[in-house]
Amino acid sequence: MTNETVFNNATVVLENGILPGGTVVIRDGVIAEVGEGASRIGEDFGGDFLIPGLVELHTDHLESHYSPRPGVRWHKMAAIQAYDAQVAASGITTVFDCLRLGSDEEGGFERGEMRAMADGIALAGREGRLRAEHFLHLRCEVASANVLEHFTDFETDPQVRLISLMDHSPGQRQFQTMEQYTLYYKTRRGLSDEQFAAFVAARKAISARYSQPHRDCLAKLCAERGITVASHDDATLEHVEEARGHGVRLAEFPTSLEAAVASHQAGMSVLMGAPNVVRGGSHSGNIAAADLARHGVLDVLSSDYIPFSLIYAPFLLAQTIESISLPQALAMVTATPARTVGLDDRGRIAPGLRADLVRVEAMTDVPVVRGVWRQGQRVA
Structure with missing residues (x-):
C-alpha cells in the first residue's frame, strides 16, 4: 500500500524561487508532486515556510x-x-x-x-x-x-x-x-x-x-x-x-x-x-x-x-x-x-528527491522549527 502525505498552504522554498500557497505530496518517502494552490486534504501549514532538510x-x-x-x-x-x-x-x-x-x-x-x-x-x-x-x-x-x-x-x-x-x-x-x-x-x-x-x-x-x-x-x-x-x-x-x-x-x-x-x-x-x-x-x-x-x-x-x-x-x-x-x-x-x-x-524540493523537509515559522527575529521529516517520516 502506498504511504502518502500531503502538505498544503505552505510557502515552499524552491532552489530558485518561492512558491506561495503551495502543495507538496510525499509518497513512500519521496517527493511526488510540487504544485500551486491549496489542497483540501493534508496538513495545512498556514503559510509557514516549507524548506529542504x-x-x-x-x-x-x-x-x-x-x-x-x-x-x-x-x-x-x-x-x-x-x-x-x-x-x-x-x-x-x-x-x-x-x-x-x-x-x-x-x-x-x-x-x-x-x-x-x-x-x-x-x-x-x-x-x-x-x-x-x-x-x-x-x-x-x-x-x-x-x-x-x-x-x-x-x-x-x-x-x-x-x-x-x-x-x-x-x-x-x-x-x-x-x-x-x-x-x-x-x-x-x-x-x-x-x-x-x-x-x-x-x-x-x-x-x-x-x-x-x-x-x-x-x-x-x-x-x-x-x-x-x-x-x-x-x-x-x-x-x-x-x-x-x-x-x-x-x-x-x-x-x-x-x-x-x-x-x-x-x-x-x-x-x-x-x-x-x-x-x-x-x-x-x-x-x-x-x-x-x-x-x-x-x-x-x-x-x-x-x-x-x-x-x-x-x-x-x-x-x-x-x-x-x-x-x-x-x-x-x-x-x-x-x-x-x-x-x-536531497537538498532541494523537487519530484523524485528524498522527502527531507522542515516546516519553519519565520518570526520577527529567530525562526521557529515547527516540524522535521526525514524520508517522509516525522522525526521532530
Whole structure:
C-alpha cells in the first residue's frame, strides 16, 4: 500500500524561487508532486515556510556531548542520542559527524576512541535510535605524529564521506599571527613566557616534520577511495593552489578574502560558520562570513559548534544582505552542501528527491522549527 502525505498552504522554498500557497505530496518517502494552490486534504501549514532538510557538513558538537568536561567521557550511546536529537530539532536531516584524528599537546582523544564513537553511531542507526542520517567527517590534524595511525581505524569504513586536512600550528593558517594563538594557549593555560616559547617551538618543529607528508598521503588515500577532501583555514594563494593539487572540493573557513575568492574561482565550495553570521564576525578574529557573502564567494554554511545556527543564519543573511535572497541563503545549507559531497538525492524540493523537509515559522527575529521529516517520516 502506498504511504502518502500531503502538505498544503505552505510557502515552499524552491532552489530558485518561492512558491506561495503551495502543495507538496510525499509518497513512500519521496517527493511526488510540487504544485500551486491549496489542497483540501493534508496538513495545512498556514503559510509557514516549507524548506529542504538541512545538510550539515562540519559540526564538532558531538565532542561536547561525549567529553562535556576536561577528562570526562560520557556514555557514548547517550551522547550520540542527545546530540542527534538537538541536530534534528534544528532542522538538520543529514549530518556529517566530525571525529578528530591525531593527538597534540592538548591531549585530544586516544587511538580507538573515535573508532568506538563511529561504531556507536552505526549501531544507533541500525537500532533505529537516530532522527537524522549520519555520515562521518574525519578532521585530520596533519601536524600530529600519529594522525595516519588513527586513520588506519577508518580505512574501510564506507560511512567516511569527507576528510578535512588541518594544521593548527603557530604561524599556520588560522594562527598566522601570534595574538590569537597566545590567547588560546598561553593566556588560557597560564604559561610563563619561557614555557610558552618552548611550547611554540615544539609545535612549529612537529609541523615542519609531519604536516606536508601527512597532507599529501591523506589526499592520495582519499582520491583512491572517492572521499571528498576539504582544506581548512586557507589564508594565502599558495594554500589555495596546494588545495587544488590535492583535489579539494570544499574550502573550510578561509581566513582571508583573497583565499576565499581564489577558492571560489577554482570551483571549490567555500564554507564558513553559521555562528560567524549570527555573531557578526569570527570568534578568532578572522574574516566575517557576511563579508564573503557580500562578495558573492560564500557557498556553504556549517553550524560548527551551535546546531541551531544552521537554520538561523540563512534567514539572517536574507534579511540583512540585499543581494542575497532567501532561496540563495537556504541553498547554502541544503542544495550546495549536498552537491559538494555527491548527495544528489536531497537538498532541494523537487519530484523524485528524498522527502527531507522542515516546516519553519519565520518570526520577527529567530525562526521557529515547527516540524522535521526525514524520508517522509516525522522525526521532530
